[in-house]
Amino acid sequence: MNDVRVAGVGLTHFGRHPERTGRDLFAEAALAAREEAGVARDAYEGIHYGNFMGALAERQGHQGPLMAEAAGLDCPATRHESACASAGVAVREAVHAIRAGEQDVLLAGGMERMTNLPTTEVTESLAIAADELFEVRAGMTFPGAYALMARAYFEEYGGSREDLAHIAVKNHANAVPNEYAQYRREVTVEDALNSQPIATPLHLFDACPITDGASAVVLVSGDYADEHGLDAPVSITGTGQGGDNLALQDRESLSQTPAAEKAATAAYDDAGIGPDDVDVAEVHDCFTIAEVLALEGLGLFEPGAAISAAREGVTTRDGRLPVNLSGGLKAKGHPVGATGGAQIVEMTKLLRGDHANSDALSNPKVGVTHNAGGTVASAVVHVLEVDR
Amino acid sequence: MNDVRVAGVGLTHFGRHPERTGRDLFAEAALAAREEAGVARDAYEGIHYGNFMGALAERQGHQGPLMAEAAGLDCPATRHESACASAGVAVREAVHAIRAGEQDVLLAGGMERMTNLPTTEVTESLAIAADELFEVRAGMTFPGAYALMARAYFEEYGGSREDLAHIAVKNHANAVPNEYAQYRREVTVEDALNSQPIATPLHLFDACPITDGASAVVLVSGDYADEHGLDAPVSITGTGQGGDNLALQDRESLSQTPAAEKAATAAYDDAGIGPDDVDVAEVHDCFTIAEVLALEGLGLFEPGAAISAAREGVTTRDGRLPVNLSGGLKAKGHPVGATGGAQIVEMTKLLRGDHANSDALSNPKVGVTHNAGGTVASAVVHVLEVDR
Incomplete structure (x- = not known):
């Protein structure tokens, strides 16, 4: 092969x-x-x-x-x-x-x-990624869907709006040196907590931009x-894809993303590695809660453990496992159909050592990218490795 | 492999x-x-x-x-x-x-x-397969585009509306025994010639249905x-894909479809066969002229020779090379996103010998399917072979 x-x-x-x-x-x-x-x-x-x-x-x-x-x-x-x-x-x-x-x-x-x-038309257009008959006609949009997932997560594992705010803070900080990023400015936990509510418990700074x-x-x-x-x-040494029911109502749990778990397992097997081998990750943080779900779906954190990872400095640029050094969808921006390719671009640069944030990594060997569709009804995971 | x-x-x-x-x-x-x-x-x-x-x-x-x-x-x-x-x-x-x-x-x-x-909305929706900036805004729809191709073909190689009518007659006749077909009724050359004009030289019976x-x-x-x-x-022993400029104005010729030629060459090479080995074909006859262009693109006829193939009985059910025994897009129908798969279904049955029109074939071994997008800006060709 x-x-x-x-x-x-x-x-x-x-x-x-x-x-x-x-x-x-x-x-x-x-x-x-x-x-x-x-x-x-x-x-x-x-x-x-x-x-x-x-x-x-x-x-x-x-x-x-x-x-x-x-x-x-x-x-x-x-x-x-x-x-x-x-x-x-x-x-x-x-x-x-x-x-x-x-x-x-x-x-x-x-x-x-x-x-x-117009923004309302963008929201309506994005909604075609959800189930038209059973979600969209009932009024569901993606901020609402991810808010449901955040509430389910908080109920099952605990966590707070402040935990999520730390993810926004981290990803904005990572975007500052990235010339390709939409929002190259730092935000504070207070900025995030005080931003406009969009769907409880999510506020504006929990969401990626248009x-x-x-x-x-x-x-x-x-x-x-x-x-x-x-x-x-x-x-690219590993590729994996996972699927789930399109509508949230057909899922067994709203606080886990089995499509990502399946994609990650397949990609790790394909590459002959395990989650412990991963040095750096770019994950699909369309909302701050999505980064939490992604990290647990990828097996990089136990269920319930990723919510505090940014707050505790584990996934920050100086942490054990830097996540979204690009700035993520949250701060780098999310041109929907381009995002999965951009993750490969950013990860390639991080592994080659010529990324604006390469100084955050010391001799990285294995990177993983996680790209999700809808409320993670689709997930694609790739493993990238550098030979040097 | x-x-x-x-x-x-x-x-x-x-x-x-x-x-x-x-x-x-x-x-x-x-x-x-x-x-x-x-x-x-x-x-x-x-x-x-x-x-x-x-x-x-x-x-x-x-x-x-x-x-x-x-x-x-x-x-x-x-x-x-x-x-x-x-x-x-x-x-x-x-x-x-x-x-x-x-x-x-x-x-x-x-x-x-x-x-x-509504039909007008279907026509507008189909038009997104053409170049929005340089074709659609100028008023182009697909009947008009294929009419331009038919005129260019007639000018270069000759041919007449009556030649095209024979293709409609052939494909309607093939659809009669096919329980999956939209139009299971024969038409005559006179029916086709006398049908409503839609874009000169094409009339209604030159077009596939919705x-x-x-x-x-x-x-x-x-x-x-x-x-x-x-x-x-x-x-499936061979697969090939070809591409071309999306807009007709950017093509060198309107009477040939190089995307199909490239797809066919790749698929034949992949299967280790040549056009002379093909026993039966399902081709993308969204309009009658498209069948002509397809047969020449596939190398099954020399340029200028396919226009008379149906009239001369070469591609009819009792001819040397039966084409569109399913009824084709013309009479079987063309649910756009399903058509390429349906061609594989029909060809599989034809090669297995359990198609409603299997009696038209004597021990066929090699079949080819040709699926085209837009004005053949995209083409996919598959070679199927039966082992018996």
Whole structure:
């Protein structure tokens, strides 16, 4: 089986770019990744691309061929969609294609354009990631859904709004040096606690922002990298995906995310590692409570233990296991269909040692990324390892 | 590399089912495929699912997990979208996952719900498969786009509306015995010629209908099929994908479909066959002219030669190379996101000898399916072979 190397990575700034089209955003990320990889244009054999709500935001489906053009490539391109896990799934499909022996050089990533819509329309568009018949028609939106999950978690394991506030504080602090991040400013626990309530117990600073942006990675087979002398020290050594019922009402528990557990178990097995081997993680913190659920789903903390991890300094930049050194969805921003690819970009830089926050890590070897869709009805986990 | 076998297939009736939800339609196809395969429920490791316009037709994105529930399966599920080639791409992704050695049992297929929308809204929704900025805003819809392609073809190679009418006549005749087809009635050349004009030179009977429906196939590795003694004589031996610029204005020619040529070349190479080995084909005849372009793109006819193939009886049920024995998109119907999967279903039955039109074939060994997105900006080709 061919191993899969990351030969180049690219991002746009994550933020408000309502004047830019989706193709313009993806072109920037793709061309940056292509330039870093230095692979000949005609070597590219396919594009795996994540996008969630383009049919609503730009009245544009069938974005694969459009993004191939934007990336300057003459190769087939497919769009993959698993709500907020769309680009994570796109990366996974690229890994499969290389491992299947069919292809050696692929571009993967994603894009979302969101701020061109009024905020209420964004919330309604995001809601198509939930069950239209049994959740959305009853009035459910994602802040409400994650608030239910936070309440269930607090009831089962304890925890407080202050614990969650520490996650926001941590991720904002991490975003400050990251030039791609939407909110490069620190916030305090008081700022978070005093921010506007959005769905009890969540307040505004528990939620990620609405963001435009794109991400891209060039993935090559180990054979190709070696033959062409590419500088590609980071490999994707594990991939896993998990699923759950789409509607919260059909879940056995609201305080656990079995889809993430399944994805993590599969990815760890695939890579031949365990959670204890993980040095650094980028997880899907669309809300602060989501980071807690992710860390427990990944087996990095026991159930009930991750809620205090940021407050106790375990997941902060100087802690034992830094989490979301990029700033996370919370502060870096969350252009939905781009996020899973951006996690691979950030993790690659962290493992290579050329990330704005690389000084927080000492010789990291294994990183894990966790990308979730909806209320974690979909989860994709990747294990990245650096060879040096 | 694991070979990929078709262990079970399922379809809904293709037609007008505005009262049925998408999940209801997919459940029917998936359960039929599961029943035929006879594989244990807990053996399923993933679902690859095609859907094109669910965000507009049902305000439902993130359909993967929903369709896993509908299929009665507890496994991860991903939606893939390449416009009308969505299910073809889904099958291709499943083939990669099995060949990568990661998974042994997968469900692939797709679904589209369309007739619940007013016809004008369907046309507008389908148009998101074209370039919003450079085609749709200028007023282009798909009947108009394929009319341009037909005119370019006629200008370059000759051909007439009567040639196209023979394709409609052929595919309607094929649909008569097919219980899953939307239009099980014969039409005459005169009917087609006298039908309402929609975009010169195309008339109503040159176009496929608006359709609800779903398709599903159970794909297993050869190792799994052998170990479990499954009756799965048909294998997917070749897969290929091709891409082109999304907008017609960016193409060098309107009378050829290089995306299909690339997809076919890749699929033939993958299977180790050539176009001369093909015994039977299911191609993407969203319009009659599209069948002509497909047959030439697949290398089954020289450029300019396919226009007269139906009229001359070469592609009819008693011809040398029967094409669209299912009835094709034209008469069987075209639930967009389901079509590529339905082609695999029909071809599997044709090769196994249990299709309603199997009497048209004498000991077929190799079949090819061709699924296209937009104006063939995306194309997916699969080669199926039967072992007997």
